[in-house]
Amino acid sequence: MRRLFLFLAVLLVMAPVVSGRQHTLSCLGNKGTCRVSCKKNEHPYLYCRNYQPCCVQSYVKINVSAKEEKNRGKH
Known part of the structure; x- marks a missing residue:
């Protein structure tokens, strides 16, 4: 029974590594x-919670400012 639990524990830990997905x-x-x-x-653009850059499509x-948005609607 212990071997079964050990096998299942190892299988659960290895699943993300084998799939390659993060x-x-x-x-x-x-x-x-x-x-x-x-x-x-x-x-x-800025940084994420994990200290990696937030990559945005070009x-x-x-x-950046809400004032620009308000002024655009008045023209």
Whole structure:
């Protein structure tokens, strides 16, 4: 019985390693992804909780101030 529990414990620990998948964190309201290094078509923007850069696609526009958004609607 102990061998069965040991086997199951080892199997559960090895499952993420064998599949090669890791949980990816999203940032900026699902507009970006936390990565160790950004891809060629991405730009780093701020940092995630895991101290990795938040990589955002180059075509994503980030509104820094709410004043700009209000002024756009009045024109």
